[in-house]
Ligand code: SF4
């Protein structure tokens with residue numbers, strides 16, 4: 227959180243700074259309470275256990291529903307989308323498949339650094355959020371006109387695709403809001419058919435619900451038990467299938483990723499055998515400033531044990 231009195235009072239100047247900081251899309255929304263239908267749907271999702279063991283998603287419900295509780299006097303939210311993959315092809319040398327966002331530097335650190343710099347040039351109080359705050363980032367991205375949510379539950383930026391990471395600046399200054407996105411994906415259904423865990427379920431109201439308990443991103447990253455489960459097609463950490471099959475990622479050349487997100491050779495070249503024999507010292511060195519360290523060495527070894535030998 228910062229407080230300063232300098233340069234940037236108007237929406238266009240703030241958006242220009244965010245784009246100069248590397249975002250491919252940016253928009254602004256008024257920091258209001260979310261509509262009841264969104265909070266009720268979220269409560270049903272939690273009540274049905276779809277968050278698995280991610281108990282933190284069941285905390286701070288009031289804050290999650292009203293971003294003004296994240297920052298006293300908050301009036302606007304600036305939502306930015308940053309690119310992290312230049313193609314849908316999965317680069318791999320060691321035969322393992324890693325979620326694309328995780329192959330470079332930890333996005334929490336990278337995006338916070340970039341947006342803190344912008345926030346430092348804004349008037350009023352600000353709070354930069356990168357994934358960890360109880361903020362419904364994708365809904366705010368829609369409200370800010372940055373993109374729409376596809377049936378794959380991913381935020382899709384028109385003509386850019388879904389290989390983007392979101393970050394926000396909540397601010398006490400009032401900035402002119404953008405029109406919310408009214409777009410939708412083309413509803414081709416490919417993500418539902420291709421999902422290896424059958425984690426995407428069509429609901430009677432036309433929405434598609436993600437059941438984290440069946441999602442390989444959850445099972446390989448967020449799950450906190452030692453049970454070895456079969457992980458199809460060498461997915462060692464995360465899963466990008468519902469993005470890699472989506473036509474919105476083929477519409478136009480994907481934007482170049484931020485240089486910090488370029489895949490690290492030392493991660494790409496790891497094999498299953500390397501992981502099974504890896505020491506804590508090697509793990510700490512290879513995954514320094516990487517989002518993958520979240521799963522710890524024990525989690526990577528558990529996942530490696532579940533891969534086809
Ligand atoms: S990340 Fe993979 S497992 Fe999870 S919903 Fe998408 S395709 Fe299914």
Ligand code: SF4
Nearest residue numbers: 376411414415417472
């Ligand atoms: S794969 Fe098809 S149904 Fe799924 S999000 Fe993309 S356009 Fe929508």
